[in-house]
Amino acid sequence: MQSLDVLTREWRIAVVAGDGIGPELVDSATAVLRAAVEADGDTVAFSWIDGGAGEYLRSGRSLGPGMVERLRDDYDAVLKGPVGLPDVRHSDGTEAGLLGGVLRLGLDTYANVRPIWLLPGVRTPTTHRPGDIDYVIVRENTEGLYLSRGSGVVTSSAACDQLMVTRAGCERAARFAFETARGRQGAPADGVRRVTCVDKSNVLRSFAFMRAVTVEVGQEYPDIELDFRYADAAAHDLISDPGHFDVVLTENFLGDVLSDLGAATVGGLGMCPSGNIGDRAAYFEPIHGSAPPLAGTDRANPISQILSAALLLEHIGLTGAAARIHAAVRSALADGAIKLTAQGQPERGTRACTEAVLERL
Numbered sequence: 001m002q003s004l005d006v007l008t009r010e011w012r013i014a015v016v017a018g019d020g021i022g023p024e025l026v027d028s029a030t031a032v033l034r035a036a037v038e039a040d041g042d043t044v045a046f047s048w049i050d051g052g053a054g055e056y057l058r059s060g061r062s063l064g065p066g067m068v069e070r071l072r073d074d075y076d077a078v079l080k081g082p083v084g085l086p087d088v089r090h091s092d093g094t095e096a097g098l099l100g101g102v103l104r105l106g107l108d109t110y111a112n113v114r115p116i117w118l119l120p121g122v123r124t125p126t127t128h129r130p131g132d133i134d135y136v137i138v139r140e141n142t143e144g145l146y147l148s149r150g151s152g153v154v155t156s157s158a159a160c161d162q163l164m165v166t167r168a169g170c171e172r173a174a175r176f177a178f179e180t181a182r183g184r185q186g187a188p189a190d191g192v193r194r195v196t197c198v199d200k201s202n203v204l205r206s207f208a209f210m211r212a213v214t215v216e217v218g219q220e221y222p223d224i225e226l227d228f229r230y231a232d233a234a235a236h237d238l239i240s241d242p243g244h245f246d247v248v249l250t251e252n253f254l255g256d257v258l259s260d261l262g263a264a265t266v267g268g269l270g271m272c273p274s275g276n277i278g279d280r281a282a283y284f285e286p287i288h289g290s291a292p293p294l295a296g297t298d299r300a301n302p303i304s305q306i307l308s309a310a311l312l313l314e315h316i317g318l319t320g321a322a323a324r325i326h327a328a329v330r331s332a333l334a335d336g337a338i339k340l341t342a343q344g345q346p347e348r349g350t351r352a353c354t355e356a357v358l359e360r361l
């Protein structure tokens with residue numbers, strides 16, 4: 001008989017706590033992640049990595065030298081808290097100390113996966129019920145408008161950023177979206193496995209190109225329906241008819257904006273996790289920012305970070321532990337142990353919310 005040592009292992013997780021509410025959310029999520037993994041006999045070794053605007057103020061860099069390569073090569077995955085302090089800025093007016101460009105490009109995590117689901121017990125400003133909203137945004141994560149980060153042209157009278165999409169970038173994001181649809185049960189309204197390509201191909205050539213490449217890739221997936229929305233109509237339909245959507249494939253900047261819109265329909269930004277996934281590395285973080293006014297007040301909703309930890313576990317194959325975290329969150333919301341205010345903050349506080357999840361694991 002094999003010894004238990006052979007069947008269990010230690011998982012190496014790098015943790016970037018970040019700024020603002022980041023450290024308290026990451027405290028919650030690491031406690032939940034550890035409890036879920038250790039229940040199966042595995043262990044977790046967390047390595048705490050400095051990064052973000054606080055680190056920029058201390059060292060002049062948002063992440064230490066060589067750290068991107070270490071995050072890629074030395075760990076099973078990365079859990080990241082939100083970063084950024086709005087007053088920490090470069091001379092060009094953009095924020096310093098953000099990690100989006102550093103990590104997404106450095107780790108080549110080309111798919112930003114953002115599930116938007118309405119869980120039981122969570123109030124929504126729409127008339128939808130739990131289960132009516134359950135879609136995943138696959139946001140292309142390495143090009144599009146944000147590729148212009150730091151390289152726009154500015155004169156005293158005008159400024160210009162460029163939106164670039166490449167064939168390879170469109171293809172890999174589209175394939176990721178179709179594969180994601182294959183792993184799901186279809187859209188809530190009709191059970192159809194569907195990828196909706198969201199663009200502005202009526203106006204911009206870059207988006208017409210992206211749509212054409214997506215159609216080509218779609219031919220490899222005859223089992224998945226491919227449909228289209230212009231981004232303005234998508235913003236409307238994600239609120240009026242969210243049940244139509246199963247997987248939403250979109251450009252970097254549009255995905256950033258539309259996922260926050262989706263968050264508003266499912267209890268707020270504090271309900272929304274994400275994964276940044278590439279072929280050689282992945283990291284997991286809430287979709288929201290560091291909410292500086294909430295920092296240290298015990299009012300931030302840690303569910304976004306806890307569910308990001310669950311996505312991480314799913315990604316490294318610990319699907320049982322991930323499912324238990326989901327079930328614990330769902331049950332705590334359903335039975336009222338966690339209630340959110342109209343502002344999306346846990347009524348009894350961040351720590352009590354975390355305890356409610358831990359008790360149900």
Ligand SMILES: NC(=O)c1ccc[n+]([C@@H]2O[C@H](COP(=O)([O-])OP(=O)(O)OC[C@H]3O[C@@H](n4cnc5c(N)ncnc54)[C@H](O)[C@@H]3O)[C@@H](O)[C@H]2O)c1
Pocket residue numbers: 081082083084085086095098268269270271285286287288289290291292294299300301302304343344345
């Ligand atoms: N991935 C990231 O690290 C990331 C993403 C977005 C913004 N940012 C940065 O975060 C900083 C603050 O940006 P912002 O104020 O525009 O956006 P934000 O997401 O921090 O906050 C927007 C609103 O959502 C609320 N909110 C956010 N997270 C919450 C949570 N877990 N629970 C309850 N309420 C929550 C805030 O209180 C605020 O009202 C900026 O420096 C920005 O650049 C970082």
